[in-house]
Amino acid sequence: MRLFAAVLPPPAQLAELAREVDRLAHLPGAGRLRWTSRPGWHFTLAFMGEVDDALLPDLHARLARAAHRTAPFPLRLHGGGHFGRAVLWTGAAGDLDRLRLLADRTEAAARRAGVPMDEHRAYHPHLTVARSRAQDVDLRPLVAALAPFEGSRWEVAELALVRSHLPGGGRPGEQPRYETVAAWALDGAG
Ligand code: ATP
Ligand code: MG
Numbered sequence: 001m002r003l004f005a006a007v008l009p010p011p012a013q014l015a016e017l018a019r020e021v022d023r024l025a026h027l028p029g030a031g032r033l034r035w036t037s038r039p040g041w042h043f044t045l046a047f048m049g050e051v052d053d054a055l056l057p058d059l060h061a062r063l064a065r066a067a068h069r070t071a072p073f074p075l076r077l078h079g080g081g082h083f084g085r086a087v088l089w090t091g092a093a094g095d096l097d098r099l100r101l102l103a104d105r106t107e108a109a110a111r112r113a114g115v116p117m118d119e120h121r122a123y124h125p126h127l128t129v130a131r132s133r134a135q136d137v138d139l140r141p142l143v144a145a146l147a148p149f150e151g152s153r154w155e156v157a158e159l160a161l162v163r164s165h166l167p168g169g170g171r172p173g174e175q176p177r178y179e180t181v182a183a184w185a186l187d188g189a190g
Helices: 011-024 053-069 096-112 140-146
Strands: 002-007 043-050 073-083 087-094 127-131 154-156 158-165 177-185
Touching: 002 096, 011 073, 011 127, 011 140, 043 096, 053 096, 053 158, 053 177, 073 096, 073 140, 087 096, 087 140, 096 154
Parallel strands: none
Antiparallel strands: 002 043, 002 158, 073 087, 073 154, 087 127, 158 177
């Protein structure tokens, strides 16, 4: 199954972001973007891709251990950014060191469980709000509109393992469906 580990912001913070994203809809190009499904909004910690069922017990055990070693930490949604002309996102502020630590531990857990992980890359915490397939939209005005956004802080208290069901219907604009298959409390000290 296709899996990734993520931080899932609470409903109140997602509602704040939804109000911001609603304001972007009238900007030039907004209609040509594929806006991500709001119930699925997340910060990816580590993308695993297709994971063999045989690896799941060890993967779960190692992710549980990573969560149980990590202390909860404050985070808030913050500003906006883009990856080229492909991805529009909101960022995070708060204890980014601990977010990065959790991402590193999660990636290491997956690797040790035997999941073939991409080469380690710099971690850019982001929550994707829209994608552009044709890459014909200048995302900078949307980023500028998102820049002043500051969400209210929350305490990240859980590591989630999420399954991604990619759309099979071939309908344009169809979204993947995300399903949280497991979650572990962050109840460590480090
Ligand atoms: P779609 O692929 O239809 O655009 P999606 O990217 O949301 O949808 P997935 O491809 O299953 O769905 O990805 C799940 C999450 O993992 C998303 O946040 C995505 O940005 C991230 N992700 C996907 N592939 C990678 C990758 N190779 N490296 C890092 N993160 C990835
Ligand atoms: Mg994808």
